[in-house]
Amino acid sequence: MSNFVMLDYIHETQEAALGILEKRAEICGEFAHDFAAGKYGRVLLTASGTSYNSCVTAKYYMEKMLRVPCETITSYAFAHYDKTFYPDTDLVIAVTQEGESTNTIDALTKANSLGIDNFVVTEYLNNTCTQTAKKKVTIDCGREFVGPKTKGYTCTVLTLFLMALEAAKARGYVDEAAYGDNVARLGSVLRNIDPVIEKTKTWFEAVREEFVKCEKCYVLGYGANVGTAMEGALKSMETVRYPYFWFETEEFLHGPLASVKPDVYTVLIAPRTYGYERANALFKIMHDQNPHVYSIGVQDGVESDHVLDGGFVDDEDFSVFEYAIPLQLLAYLTYTARGIDLQVRNYPRTREALPTKAKPLQR
Numbered sequence: 001m002s003n004f005v006m007l008d009y010i011h012e013t014q015e016a017a018l019g020i021l022e023k024r025a026e027i028c029g030e031f032a033h034d035f036a037a038g039k040y041g042r043v044l045l046t047a048s049g050t051s052y053n054s055c056v057t058a059k060y061y062m063e064k065m066l067r068v069p070c071e072t073i074t075s076y077a078f079a080h081y082d083k084t085f086y087p088d089t090d091l092v093i094a095v096t097q098e099g100e101s102t103n104t105i106d107a108l109t110k111a112n113s114l115g116i117d118n119f120v121v122t123e124y125l126n127n128t129c130t131q132t133a134k135k136k137v138t139i140d141c142g143r144e145f146v147g148p149k150t151k152g153y154t155c156t157v158l159t160l161f162l163m164a165l166e167a168a169k170a171r172g173y174v175d176e177a178a179y180g181d182n183v184a185r186l187g188s189v190l191r192n193i194d195p196v197i198e199k200t201k202t203w204f205e206a207v208r209e210e211f212v213k214c215e216k217c218y219v220l221g222y223g224a225n226v227g228t229a230m231e232g233a234l235k236s237m238e239t240v241r242y243p244y245f246w247f248e249t250e251e252f253l254h255g256p257l258a259s260v261k262p263d264v265y266t267v268l269i270a271p272r273t274y275g276y277e278r279a280n281a282l283f284k285i286m287h288d289q290n291p292h293v294y295s296i297g298v299q300d301g302v303e304s305d306h307v308l309d310g311g312f313v314d315d316e317d318f319s320v321f322e323y324a325i326p327l328q329l330l331a332y333l334t335y336t337a338r339g340i341d342l343q344v345r346n347y348p349r350t351r352e353a354l355p356t357k358a359k360p361l362q363r
């Protein structure tokens with residue numbers, strides 16, 4: 001397993017995610033019980049890197065289920081920025097796959113010092129964050145021994161969604177029927193991950209030659225898929241090692257659009273849900289004028305190799321679980337096509353000059 005590459009973990013995602021869905025009551029029980037006690041008026045989601053992007057993706061569904069504001073804040077800002085806290089009614093959820101990110105440890109330490117209730121959402125290991133946090137929820141997907149996390153991202157987002165769903169059930173915000181409907185819809189979307197993987201691989205063959213030349217890219221999405229765009233851009237920055245950046249699609253129209261020179265690639269995340277009509281209009285108008293515009297998701301009225309029809313379920317709440325997959329694969333397939341060796345680090349001395357982990361990766 002330690003020889004696994006990013007692609008192997010992408011392939012493990014569906015099974016791991018369905019396992020988490022199955023065990024949701026056990027995994028999220030303590031959190032649901034505590035939340036149902038009714039004390040919390042705000043949730044603060046704090047994390048770094050991919051774990052932070054998971055929080056951005058999960059926050060809207062969490063707000064819908066928990067009926068309180070769920071704010072995202074990077075671990076460093078939480079630990080050091082002078083924000084207003086409400087220790088009696090705030091709940092901190094720190095998210096960290098490996099549990100050794102120094103800023104997340106600092107954030108939990110600060111939550112403790114302020115007397116704010118906190119949970120850490122992390123993998124199995126007894127890591128520094130589990131030792132610091134008051135309580136823990138496990139990301140029950142096994143380990144991931146590569147830098148660019150994929151399975152862990154999807155399973156972290158899923159764990160956050162299920163914490164919220166289980167808490168909503170315990171609090172009486174969703175009845176049995178609504179709960180069952182959410183679980184069934186989630187199951188349909190998660191069972192579509194493997195088919196999406198295969199469709200994306202086939203699609204990539206058509207765009208491979210173009211993508212290996214990509215050196216600047218914007219990834220755009222709406223709503224919860226802004227988190228997907230952030231994570232998709234991060235995956236390619238970590239692996240392809242060129243600037244990939246993300247925008248909410250509407251914010252992209254407020255200035256960044258002007259910077260789309262002929263060599264800039266644009267990837268739209270376009271589920272047939274929230275924002276679809278605007279994404280469709282934007283794709284059509286840009287595709288006519290720029291050679292490097294792509295869509296993850298069908299585009300009405302357009303027949304083009306640049307459109308990935310992934311056979312998506314397009315569930316209004318759960319599309320984030322399908323649309324992250326093509327972006328993860330795009331990163332993997334592009335960096336391997338370019339022959340990039342991830343073992344050769346850029347700026348290796350920064351690790352020592354600015355440590356970000358309390359302990360090296362435990363195996």
Ligand SMILES: O=P(O)(O)OC[C@H]1O[C@](O)(CO)[C@@H](O)[C@@H]1O
Nearest residue numbers: 049050051096097098099101147
């Ligand atoms: O989720 P964790 O373990 O806190 O890690 C945060 C980030 O740090 C890294 O391990 C490296 O910077 C990323 O892969 C990860 O997204």
